[in-house]
Amino acid sequence: MQFVSYTRLGRPGFGAKVGEGIIDLTERLAPGATSLKQAIAAGLLPVAREYISGRSAEFTDADVALLPVIPDPGKILCVGLNYESHRAETKRPDAKYPTIFTRFADSQIAHRQAILKPRVSDHLDFEAELAVVIGRGGRYISQETALDHIVGYACYNDATVRDWQRHTFQFTPGKNFPSTGAFGPQLVTPDEVGDYRSLRISGRLNGEVMQDATLADLIFPIATLISYCSSFTPLQSGDVILTGTPGGVGDRRDPPLFMKPGDVFEVDIPGVGLLINPIATES
Template identity: 45%
Template sequence: MKYSSFVAADGSATWGIVDDGTAYDLGPTGKNLATTLRAAVEQGIFGTVTADQYQEAPSRPETDIEFLPAITDPGKIICIGVNYKAHQEESGKTGQTAPTVFTRFADTQMGHLAPAVMPRSTTKFDYEGEMALVIGKEAWHVAEEDAWDYIAGYGAYNDFSVRDWQKAASQWIPGKNFPGTGGFGPYLVPAEDLGSTDALTLETRVNGETRQKASVADLYFTIPQLISYVTGFTRLSPGDVIVTGTPGGVGLFWGEGGLLSAGDVVEVEITGLGTLRNTVELEQ
C-alpha cells in the first residue's frame, strides 16, 4: 500500500492512500482518520487501513494532487553520510568505524514534483539518491536484533547538497539545510508490505541518464546497525526519519558536467517505493 502526504482540494495539508492512480483523502478534509501521516504512524493507523475504509474516502486522480514530503513534520531527520562502499571510495573516506551522522531540518523538505531549489550562493549543487526509513514507535537503546521492529515504512529521498557550503568546514549541516533541498516521496510504503530491503535497487537519474545504481544490500552500515547506533545517542519517536546514505556516482565525482544546473530533472527510483522526481530551479 502506498501512503502519501498531499495538498487537499481546499488547499490545506492532508494525507491518504494512492492506489491505481487515485488519491484517497484520509486526513482532516477526508475520512479524518488522523491529522497527518506522522499522526497516523503515532496512532498505529499507518499500514492498517483496508480497501473498504479508504475507498469510501473523498478521492481525486493522482495526477491532480500536489505532493508534500511523505512525512511533513518529523521531529528529527537523521542523515547518514558515505554509507555505500563505492561512495566511500570515490570520496576517499574508507575504513569508517562508526556512521557519519548529520541532521536535516524538517522545513528544508519538499515533495515529489516540487522544485529542487539551487541557491544563488552556489555553483556546486548536487544530488544524492537515498532510501529513508520512518520510525514506528519510541526507540531508545535499540539492539540490532530488534531494530526491524521499530520501522514503520520506507520512502525515496534526495538529499540535495550544496557542496561548497558543505565542504567549507568539518560540519556538513550548512550544505544540507537550504530550503527546498530535501526531496521525500512520493510514497511511504509500510515495512511489512515491502519485504527484505536487501532485494531493493536504488537508481538516480539526471535528465534520464543513470548516475547512481546500487543494491540497498550494499549499505556499509546496515539498517539495524544504523538504528542501534542512532538510538544510542538520541531517542527517536514515531515519524522520525533516518536517511540511510547515498551510493557512488554523486555529481561532485562524476566528472565534467556532473553537478546540477537549473532545468535538470533528477529522479530517484527504488524498487517498490516509486520514483521521486524534482526539477532544479534557481533560487528567486
Template identity: 45%
Template sequence: MHYASFVSPEGTPSWGIVEDAKVYDLGPGGLDLAPTLSDAVREGIFGTVSRDQFAAAPAVDEADVRFLPPVTKPEKIICIGVNYRSHQEETGKVEQKAPTVFTRFADTQMGHLAPALMPASTTQFDYEGEMALVISHDAWQVPKEEAFDYVAGYGAYNDFSVRDWQRNASQWIPGKNFPGTGAFGPYLVPASDIEDLDSMVLQTRVNGEVRQQAALGDLYFSIPELIEYVTGFTKLSAGDVIVTGTPGGVGLFMEPQGLLSEGDVVEVEITGLGVLRNTVQRSE
C-alpha cells in the same frame, strides 16, 4: 500500499493511499482517520488500512494533488553520510569505524514534483539519491536484533547538497539545510509490505541518464546497525526519519563533474517505493 501526504485540489493538507493513479483521502478531507500521516504512524493506523476501508474514501486524480513530504514535520531527521562502499571509494573515506551522521531540518524538506532550489550563492549543487525510513514508536538504545520492530515504513529521498557550503569546514550541516533541498516521497510504504529489502535497487537519474545505482543490500552500515547507533545517542519518536546514505555516482566526483544546473530533472527510483522527481530551479 503507497501512502502519501498531499494538498487537495481545494487546498486542504491531508494524507491517504494512492492506487491506480487515484488518491484516497484518509485525512481531514476524507475519512478523517487521523489529522496527518505522522499522527497515523503515532497512533498505529499507518499500514493497517484495508482496501475495503480506503475504497470508501473520497478520491481524486493523483495528478490533481500537490505532494508533500510523507512526514511533514518530523522532530528529527538524521542523515547518514558515505554509507555505500562505492561512495566511500569515490570520496576516499573508506573503512569507517562508525556511521557519519549529520542532521537535516524539517523546514528544508519538499515533496515529489516540488522544485529543488539551487541557492543563488552556489555553483556546486548536487544530488544524492537515498532511501529513508520512518520510525514507528519511541526508540532508545535499540539493539540491532530488534531494530526492524521500530520501522514504520520506507520512502525515496534526495539529499540535495550545496557542496561548497558543505566542504567549507568539517561539519556538513550548512550544505545540507538550504530551503527546498530535502526531497522526500512521493510515497511511504509500510515495512510490512516489503518482502526483501536487500534486493531492492536504488537508481538516480539526471535528465534520464543513470548516475547512481545500487542494491540496498550494499549499505556499508545496515539499517539495524544504523538504528542501534543512532538510538545509542538520541531518543527517536514516531515519525522521525533516518536517511540511510547515498551510493557512488554523485556529480561532484564524476570526471568531468556532473553537478546540477537550472532545469535539470532529477529522479530517484527505488524498487516498490515509486519515483521521486524534482526539477532544479535557481532560488532568488
C-alpha cells in the same frame, strides 16, 4: 499499503494510494488525526487498511498538491559514506561507526517540486537515497528488533551544496539550503517492500544513470543505523533516517557534474517509488 501527504482545497491532509487514485484519511481514522505523522504515532495505519477495504478512490494525484512524505518529522538523521563505492570515491578511511548528520524539516520538498540552486553556489549535487520512517519509537533499540520499528520506506534526494558542505568539518550548511531535500512520492509499508536488501536504487540526471546500487551494499545495515541512532537520541514516530547514497555523485566525477536549472533528477527504487524533481534557481 502506500500513503501520501498533500494539501487539497487549501487543507493539509493524508491518504492511502489505491490504484491510480487516493482515498482521503484526514480525520477519518480517529478524531484529530489530520497528518500522516499523527496517524503513525497513534498506531492507526492498521486501521487504515480496514477503512479502505472495499472503498474506491475519491480523487487522483492531479487533485492534490503533494507534500513531503512526512512534512514535519521531529528528526531527519542522515547517514554519510554508507556505500563502499561512495566511500572509495571520496577517499575517506574506513569508519568504525556510521557518519551521522542532520537535515532540517523545513528544507524539504515533495515529488515534482523544484529543487532550488542557491544564488551563492553552482555546486548543487545529487544524492539518491532510501529513507526509513520510524513507526514505533524507542531508546537503545537492539539490532535484533530494529526493523520492527520501521513503518515504511520512501525515496529521497539529499541534495547537497558541496562547497558550503566543505566550509568546515561540519556538513550542516551544505545539507540545509531551502528546497534541497526531496522526499516522496509515497510511504510504502514494509510488508509491500519485503527484504529491503533486495531493492535496487538508481539516480538519473536528465535520463542518464549517475548512481546505481542495491541496498545490500550498505556498509552499515538499516538495523545497525536504527540501533546506533537510538543510542544517542530517542527515536520518535515519524522520525526519518536517510540511509546514504551510492557512488557516482557529481562532485566526484571528472570533470565534476552539478545540477543546474532546467535539469531533472530522478531517484528510482522499484517497489518503493520514483521521485522526480526539476531544478530551478532560487528567486
